[in-house]
Amino acid sequence: MKISVIISTYNCGALIVKALCSLVSNQTPACELEVLVIDDGSIDNTRQIIKKFQAKVSFTLKYFYKKNGNWGSVINYVKENRLANGDWVTVLDSDDTLKPNTLNKLANLVEKADYDLVVFDYTKCWKKIKLKIHTYPTWWKNMTRELQKQTPFCIPLGKFLKRNLFYKLPKLKEKVSFQDALYTASSLKLAKKVRHVNQSGGNYHFKRAGNSMSIPWNIKRFSAELDICKDLIRLNAQEIALVHLLRQQFRVQLKEKQIQLAVTRDFNFSGFSWYTRCFLWMVYQTMLKRYFYLQTTKQ
Template identity: 25%
Template sequence: MTPMVSIIVPVYNVENYLRRCIESVLSQEYKNFELLLMDDGSRDGSGKICDSYTYDPRVKVVHKKNSGVSDTRNQAAAMARGKYLQFLDSDDWLTKNSTRTLVEAAEEKDCDMVIADYYRVWGERVSQKGDIETDEIMAPSDFAEYMVENPADYYYGVVWNKLFKREIIEKYGLKMDPEISFCEDFLFNLQYIRCCRRICAVNVPVYYYVRRKGSLVSQNTNIPNLVKMKTSVFEYYRKFFKDVLPEEQYQKLLPQIYLFYVDAAKDDIVVPGPVPGSYRLGQERIQAKRELMETDDPVGNAYAAGKIAERLISEVARKYDLSSEEVMILYYADTFSDPGPKKDIAELTGLSRTGMMRVLLNLKLKKMMDTAEYRSEENEETEATDIAGDKGKMIRLVLMEEAYPVVKDLRRGFEIIGETMFDGFSDEEIREYRNLHERVRRNMTRILA
């Protein structure tokens, strides 16, 4: 089946961050994609990490001589089979609904480019970044008027918060310039926008951007070359506005256009302390809508319970450098003595069966869980969790010693949640609540019967 999206990841010496990046792609809610991992001559273990994911048929790995990020992206775009291209840097990661959000917007609104908000991460802090708030379809001239207000904003300059049509890139022979190491993404975006008819924005973050390295200047970039590159980029930037705007509008906005030449790329600056409006990394995924939390009906109660569990799982996952899906599997393996068929545990964790098996493999590689197959007819006593497999087989999940601290924190976390929920209750009130809750649970079971 031809993939709808080709997700392109240039990889170079990022072994400490690469698994998080790749797993954020493989755990996407949207499944119809191919993942192109382009190993650009890495000298660390990045290449082997890429190869370890080839068990998934959607993953394609290319090992090549080092040629830089722009040329690597060009090579990947030439190989891509998807209708759309999505770019991802190997030390960043995607939100769980990233690809779905972009594709649905492109398809529903028949757009040539989709631009989205993103999360800016520094240390343990995160803040949402965006600019365009309209949900109306924009022509290139409309988009340009938004862009000129923030001429050096990463929101406009980067490629990783956007979705591109491969057809347009191929039709107009668009490529990133390997000779430019300043604003190379931005130049490509300007070329692409000139070839668009319809552009739309979504106010949903789709990406986690982590600023790890210093700016070009702080990395001892040759200053004369930097000035030359910035002058060249500005000239193309100015010409872009002259081409897409009516002359009268272009002349009116010319002073703002020139701000690009003196403005700094705001997201290049690592902020030394908490920024107003920022929050701890992980909290961005677990913000709850107060109106739903206060709704006294089954939907509101289920929403509240889900948000509380999600918060704990996110915190534990972050503490042990695991994905939320991995923590959920460990939790269910520890909690349920007989979860039933594989499809049941996949449903409980919100994973596909393929996704669940991938998570199990990851946990096995991390020495947190072991698996063994045996016939379902056997009635062997075990403390392990049994999941029905294919052709009458069972898969036994055994928590390993490495997983014990994770499970211990989960157990204690849910204990604390329970204690907090009943804060101020008398023992009699707690017993009454639990009796009533059990009656409600039985009634709900009847509804589902």
């Protein structure tokens, strides 16, 4: 089985070493690794670091340099140039790391059943705090219903797509933030057979300097947040769009600009775990309902 690992990087030469080392520790006879480092216009020493690694590792490690266009442009670049040749495709940010044995676990799972998408839990890291995030309830394994496949934890880490599913994903927007959420939501919508693994597949570093969560609240960030919410609603993932409104600064600007988001159905949190369902329903009723309106379709 061959796995393509896409690493998106921008001026993160000092961080990408850990990501690559985590792949070295994940090597297994069951998996052939193809690692694609897509440099989104860095001006640091990323190229030199990758060149040194290429001489040391036994797996395929390719480096591509492109003009800066943000995260969405990296995925578009891989798809347009048909760079990912693995049976499975996953995406890492340059500061993400895979947990040991993740790829071996994946290989054992997909050998026994025909899945389109395998979703691991992940560990959220911030300063010295580490918290395991359950992407789905611990007892859920196979998801088939559309609303059941939704998750408020829309990061690419720990999500492994069949190659044909990866190439079916819609083109992402470039030069804007938060396209990783759209990538994940689109993957879940198009996948017919989703398998959840109640095991952390990697470490996600929250609010690293330079990532989308550390962007200051200006008009550019507000516009990006608003666009991603509208795109998620079009994907029938309005419950995920609602999660973006948990950010106070976003709500403040929506209120100032008197903007409401149009949805075409009532909110339905039944696909989430009971604690997430209760929390989202409560904040929707008490805080967020005013920011949405039900748009009736014309006959």
